[in-house]
Amino acid sequence: MMPKLAKLAKLLGPRGLMPNPKSDTVSQNVTKMITEQKAGKESFKNDSAGNIHQIFGRASFKEEQLMQNLESLIDSVKKLKPISSKGIYIKNLSISSTIGPGIKIEI
Numbered sequence: 001m002m003p004k005l006a007k008l009a010k011l012l013g014p015r016g017l018m019p020n021p022k023s024d025t026v027s028q029n030v031t032k033m034i035t036e037q038k039a040g041k042e043s044f045k046n047d048s049a050g051n052i053h054q055i056f057g058r059a060s061f062k063e064e065q066l067m068q069n070l071e072s073l074i075d076s077v078k079k080l081k082p083i084s085s086k087g088i089y090i091k092n093l094s095i096s097s098t099i100g101p102g103i104k105i106e107i
Contacts, residue, residue: 044077052077059097070095074107 012019019026026033045053056069074090081089094102 056095 047053054073056073057066061069074093078089090107093105093107095105096102
């Protein structure tokens with residue numbers, strides 16, 4: 001499927017809509033994949049240092065909406081903590097706009 005989607009990569013890639021086999025948005029079982037996505041499957045992007053990169057709002061959102069989204073994001077990350085992981089799971093937290101500076105937040 002991916003070679004067929006390569007024609008649309010220039011359009012979908014910059015918007016963050018390009019399917020990815022790692023995040024289970026490309027699969028042989030399309031019905032299962034669609035039902036999981038509609039059910040609200042959570043997936044986070046992280047880098048090699050263990051940092052999670054996740055969008056939790058837009059500039060057009062109100063402060064209350066951003067706070068609710070950030071709190072639910074933190075809660076879902078804490079719920080997904082592996083049992084084998086010991087110690088402090090979230091050491092620090094910072095948020096930023098797309099190109100803006102990071103703002104540290106106390107957990």
